[in-house]
Amino acid sequence: MPPQTPITVVLAHFDDLLARGLRELIESDPSLAIVAADVDHRRIPVVLRAHRPDVAILDVGALAKMAEVRELCGLHPATRMVLLADSPSMTECAQLLAFGASACLGRDTQSRDVLHAIHLASRGLQVTPRGTPDQRGGSIAGGQLLTRREAEVLPLLQQGRSNAQIALALQVGVETVRTHARNIYRKLGVSSRRELAAPPTLDPEQRPGWVGRSPRQRPASLLTRPRRGDGSQHH
Amino acid sequence: MPPQTPITVVLAHFDDLLARGLRELIESDPSLAIVAADVDHRRIPVVLRAHRPDVAILDVGALAKMAEVRELCGLHPATRMVLLADSPSMTECAQLLAFGASACLGRDTQSRDVLHAIHLASRGLQVTPRGTPDQRGGSIAGGQLLTRREAEVLPLLQQGRSNAQIALALQVGVETVRTHARNIYRKLGVSSRRELAAPPTLDPEQRPGWVGRSPRQRPASLLTRPRRGDGSQHH
DNA sequence: AGCGAGGGTGAGGCGAGACTCACCCTCGCG
DNA sequence: CGCGAGGGTGAGTCTCGCCTCACCCTCGCT
Numbered sequence: 001m002p003p004q005t006p007i008t009v010v011l012a013h014f015d016d017l018l019a020r021g022l023r024e025l026i027e028s029d030p031s032l033a034i035v036a037a038d039v040d041h042r043r044i045p046v047v048l049r050a051h052r053p054d055v056a057i058l059d060v061g062a063l064a065k066m067a068e069v070r071e072l073c074g075l076h077p078a079t080r081m082v083l084l085a086d087s088p089s090m091t092e093c094a095q096l097l098a099f100g101a102s103a104c105l106g107r108d109t110q111s112r113d114v115l116h117a118i119h120l121a122s123r124g125l126q127v128t129p130r131g132t133p134d135q136r137g138g139s140i141a142g143g144q145l146l147t148r149r150e151a152e153v154l155p156l157l158q159q160g161r162s163n164a165q166i167a168l169a170l171q172v173g174v175e176t177v178r179t180h181a182r183n184i185y186r187k188l189g190v191s192s193r194r195e196l197a198a199p200p201t202l203d204p205e206q207r208p209g210w211v212g213r214s215p216r217q218r219p220a221s222l223l224t225r226p227r228r229g230d231g232s233q234h235h
Numbered sequence: 236m237p238p239q240t241p242i243t244v245v246l247a248h249f250d251d252l253l254a255r256g257l258r259e260l261i262e263s264d265p266s267l268a269i270v271a272a273d274v275d276h277r278r279i280p281v282v283l284r285a286h287r288p289d290v291a292i293l294d295v296g297a298l299a300k301m302a303e304v305r306e307l308c309g310l311h312p313a314t315r316m317v318l319l320a321d322s323p324s325m326t327e328c329a330q331l332l333a334f335g336a337s338a339c340l341g342r343d344t345q346s347r348d349v350l351h352a353i354h355l356a357s358r359g360l361q362v363t364p365r366g367t368p369d370q371r372g373g374s375i376a377g378g379q380l381l382t383r384r385e386a387e388v389l390p391l392l393q394q395g396r397s398n399a400q401i402a403l404a405l406q407v408g409v410e411t412v413r414t415h416a417r418n419i420y421r422k423l424g425v426s427s428r429r430e431l432a433a434p435p436t437l438d439p440e441q442r443p444g445w446v447g448r449s450p451r452q453r454p455a456s457l458l459t460r461p462r463r464g465d466g467s468q469h470h
Numbered sequence: 471a472g473c474g475a476g477g478g479t480g481a482g483g484c485g486a487g488a489c490t491c492a493c494c495c496t497c498g499c500g
Numbered sequence: 501c502g503c504g505a506g507g508g509t510g511a512g513t514c515t516c517g518c519c520t521c522a523c524c525c526t527c528g529c530t
Contacts, residue, residue: 020255111255149520164474175521182476185476185477384488
């Protein structure tokens with residue numbers, strides 16, 4: 001038994017060469033212990049349930065829809081999710097973190113930075129890559145990616161703004177906002193602004209506080225609805 | 236000294252995680268010997284000249300223009316070039332092989348297949364990935380990629396067909412063919428149909444046969460010009 | 471019953487890129 | 501000199517995606 005209990009890691013399936021590098025990298029750190037490797041994406045839920053690892057390293061490209069991250073994080077609040085994407089954009093990373101992920105790294109990340117990210121993630125900190133100019137919404141899973149306008153609407157939806165508020169802010173009609181919102185929901189695999197932010201956390205005996213109680217009691221920052229007069233100061 | 240002289244390999248610079256996997260993979264094969272690794276793309280010519288390796292593994296994404304492969308193959312006919320691309324299309328692979336490369340593999344290639352490809356390449360054989368539907372000409376270096384129509388024109392240019400012949404074959408005007416040809420030349424970094432096929436091979440004391448002799452003696456399949464009445468049967 | 475959110479469909483404008491062709495030039499070759 | 505190849509520019513047409521808006525419906529809440 002090692003001096004300190006090592007950080008347990010589950011490694012999803014990656015391209016063979018990349019997986020080789022990842023495995024060898026993680027094995028080179030004695031404080032990390034791989035409990036499962038090359039896990040097929042469909043078996044991820046099973047493996048997480050069986051091993052309850054501290055950290056899971058997942059492939060964004062294998063996700064059918066982005067919201068899968070949200071489900072996984074909700075079902076396994078004790079496991080920190082480290083996501084590897086091809087060349088993630090800022091909105092993509094931001095959304096994945098909003099869905100509950102702990103880190104979102106590109107495939108071009110230096111290997112030592114990957115190790116650091118795993119350690120930070122295991123302690124609950126979040127890691128994002130250095131700012132990508134965000135050329136096109138996101139190179140995201142499922143082939144779908146957000147357009148420029150949708151990337152503008154997304155954060156406003158996350159903040160719980162009403163369609164009318166967003167329409168005002170962007171100087172377009174409410175119908176246009178509703179169209180953008182529909183497309184965003186479809187592309188990300190959710191069906192409401194609420195699902196854009198916090199994971200549901202179906203396990204009541206995890207995570208502190210408000211969870212599982214009356215839903216109208218949540219911290220205002222994650223809000224279900226602004227309840228009149230919130231961020232903007234229209235008195 | 237090993238029982239058989241090992242195959243010497245030069246490894247270009249790759250993303251850290253991928254490079255780790257590649258290096259570890261090649262080192263696991265006792266018949267392969269890495270003589271240089273993580274070589275910056277600009278230093279490739281120098282390193283090839285210094286070590287004259289049997290095989291060089293290069294990153295297609297690092298190429299400024301596709302025709303660089305042609306120059307390298309011409310300057311180093313004794314070194315077999317194995318190219319790693321992100322997800323190469325068929326026309327892309329075909330063109331790289333036409334430029335003199337020995338193998339064109341995707342980043343998702345199984346590691347054992349990479350080893351096999353290195354061995355085959357070292358003995359002069361060519362390797363291409365299994366057929367990709369070729370959705371959009373090529374995910375090629377330099378950001379430029381061929382359009383569907385250009386991908387149709389390219390093989391005809393390689394065969395040395397005249398603009399008029401190509402126009403006839405594609406049922407368009409000669410001016411259109413000339414436009415496509417211009418764009419192809421620009422995108423691939425060459426300036427004539429001749430440069431689309433065989434590398435120049437500036438080293439006269441390499442490669443079997445016709446090399447360095449009177450250029451009109453080459454095997455007709457690689458031809459410099461069709462010399463009237465070649466592939467097509469216009470009597 | 472009214473209101474906001476969400477889902478489906480479609481229509482018009484607009485810009486980007488692909489495709490086509492045209493006209494201009496130079497160069498090398500027979 | 502004519503001819504083909506190559507290089508530059510521009511101009512039409514077409515398609516496609518994005519953006520915008522509109523109208524239809526259901527559902528849940530007050």
